[in-house]
Amino acid sequence: MHTDRERCIRAVRSKDARFDGWFFTAVLTTGIYCRPSCPVVPPKTENMQFWPSAAACQQAGFRACKRCRPDASPGSPAWNARADSVARAMRLIQDGVVDREGVPGLASRLGYSSRQIERQLRAELGAGPLALARAQRAQTARLLIETTRLPMAEIAFAAGFASVRSFNDTVQEVFALAPSELRRRSAASGGRGAAPPVPGVIALRLPFREPLNPDNLFGHLAATAVPGVEEWRDGAYRRTLSLPYGHGIVSLSPRPGHVACRLSLTDPRDLTVAISGCRRLLDLDADPVAVDTQLSADPELEPLVRKAPGRRVPRTVDAAEFAVRAVLGQQVSTAAARTHAARLVTAYGTPVDDPEGGLTHLFPAPRALAVLDPESLAFPRSRRRTLLGLVEALACETLNLGPESDWDEARARLSALPGFGPWTVEAIAMRALGDPDAFLPTDLGMRKAAAHLGLPATPAALTARAAAWRPWRAYATQYLWATDDHPINRLPA
Missing domain, CATH: 1.10.10.60 (Homeodomain-like)
Structure with missing residues (x-):
């Protein structure tokens, strides 16, 4: 976008926060760079330069504005x-x-x-x-x-x-x-830099582009929380984190204009990856205006978007963990999936100490699950085979679901594993890989919502209709799911 000078100038003059992170404005007369929504009086247009990243501004010799803190703006939704x-x-x-x-x-x-x-x-x-x-x-x-x-x-x-x-x-x-x-x-x-009330806790704000609807985002995480690994407590979603240098516990609470984040880390070198994981979990770098504008063009989706704009896709901090949980959730209720996952956590997860007492384990890594006894799994033999095949592929690294993964290749490798149908593959693509166009036309909740709205209910017909929603079909899925009165669609009390 930084190459469209006229559009950038309009965004800076209107102090449009929607473009924070899309580009940065460098001011030739002051030697500083800002986010588009900087509260200071905009410079003359001839003194503006536009850059695609903070790093490019810094390399060009500009320093960060002390007012708008451009380094702390939401990340580009493109990534x-x-x-x-x-x-x-x-x-x-x-x-x-x-x-x-x-x-x-x-x-x-x-x-x-x-x-x-x-x-x-x-x-x-x-x-x-x-x-x-x-x-x-x-x-x-x-x-x-x-x-700190x-x-x-x-x-x-x-x-x-x-x-x-x-x-x-x-x-x-x-x-x-x-x-x-x-x-x-x-x-x-005395603001955000004040010393945290709890020693060892890093307190910060996670910015996002407005609007953000927290209902399905935090509702989904709370309703599917695995005991010992996740919980909803006092208005916050809490969970344990497996990190490169150690582990951590994070607490995330929706607030006006930001998400309050409290991190406790065994090694502060993990701060960067912990923040990145939390932003990915809550889909905070999304561009809700672009998403909602396109989905609103469909007359059946428009009332849903208008009623509750800014829905995000609840994702994950650990792609391998979610893939395992997707298999555990095949053809069972949310409660049953949580029970199966909790048993694996108790048997194979790494114990952790939570000063607040609610969390007990890290979710087991694939290598830890590679030694599990299939006879100990309380579900059908076919699903045991599916879980073991997934765990082996993850442990041997023949399947890569990390940030560097190619989405099409990951889908192909998942589909080649025993017991992986379209629903499981697309659920992993949506929440673990982060593909904004992942789509689940065979999902029962989707088909019920489609029928209720007068949309085609068969998978093939619904997929054809959903072509107009691309590349945001994962967000359309959230709006359709939200038509059902299910705990995943409500912010917990």
Whole structure:
């Protein structure tokens, strides 16, 4: 979008928050860069430059605006709506892969050379993988500086910097303030930078593009919560997280204009991947205006969208976990699926300590489930075979459902496993892979909703009608499911 100068100028003049994260405005006279919705008076148009990423702005010598904090804007919706190599690379960078494995590791996961990935990212984002990762490290550092009392040296390494010197230089360059000054300003403001009330807890706000309807989003997560791993407590969805350096517990609560996030991590180096996972779980980088505009063009969907705009697709923090749970949920009720999953968690999950007492385990990883006794599974033999086939494919890494996965290839590999029909494959594509166009025409709830609205009820006819909803059929599914009075569609009390 940054190449459409007139459209960018209109967005900046109207302070349109819908475009935050789509592009960044660099001001030639001040040397700063802003998000489109920056509250300051817009500069003269001849002094504006538009860039596709914060990293590109920083490479061009601009520093982040202290008013609008462009580094903290929602991410571009393109990275979660596309499956090409650039989008897959960005999802991996957001998960901290460059910090842990370097550019060669990023390239290897994508099946390209380092030079190819560098060229593709520069062409679209104006910056290479190292610069993009550096911009993300700067934002992670700022969060830790403002929301914890960790010593600066610990923050430097937790944010992914190789040295305290590079940490100091980057923070000074990006924010035009030394780390100690950032902390003093934050403490003086008494706002988001105030010390958290619980030691060891990182409290932050997760921004999103409005509108956001929390009903089906948090309702689905709460209604399907696996005991010991997830819970709804005091207006918040809580769950355990398996992370590269350790584990964590997160609490997520819907608030006006943001989602309140409280993270407890055994290793602060996991902050970046934890935030990325939470944003993916809640689909916070979606563009609800684009989605709802297209779906509203269908006269049968328009009243549903108008009544409750901004529905998101509830996703997952762990694609392998969701795939296992999708198999456990085949042809059984929500309650039965939770019971089956809870038994696996108790038998094979890693115990954790929750200071608040409600959570007890991490969901078992595929390698832990590879040793399970099929006779201990209280469901039909055919489904045991399906679960074991999935676990083996995940444990042996012949099936990849991670952020770098190719959606079409993942679908093909899932379909080749025993017991995987269209419903299971598309459910995994929707919630684990994050494909915004995943569609479940054979789902009973979909067919009931379609019949109620006068839409075609047979899978083939409904699929043909849904062609007009592409590429947002996963969101259309949420609107259709919401016509049923089911706990997954209600924000828990």
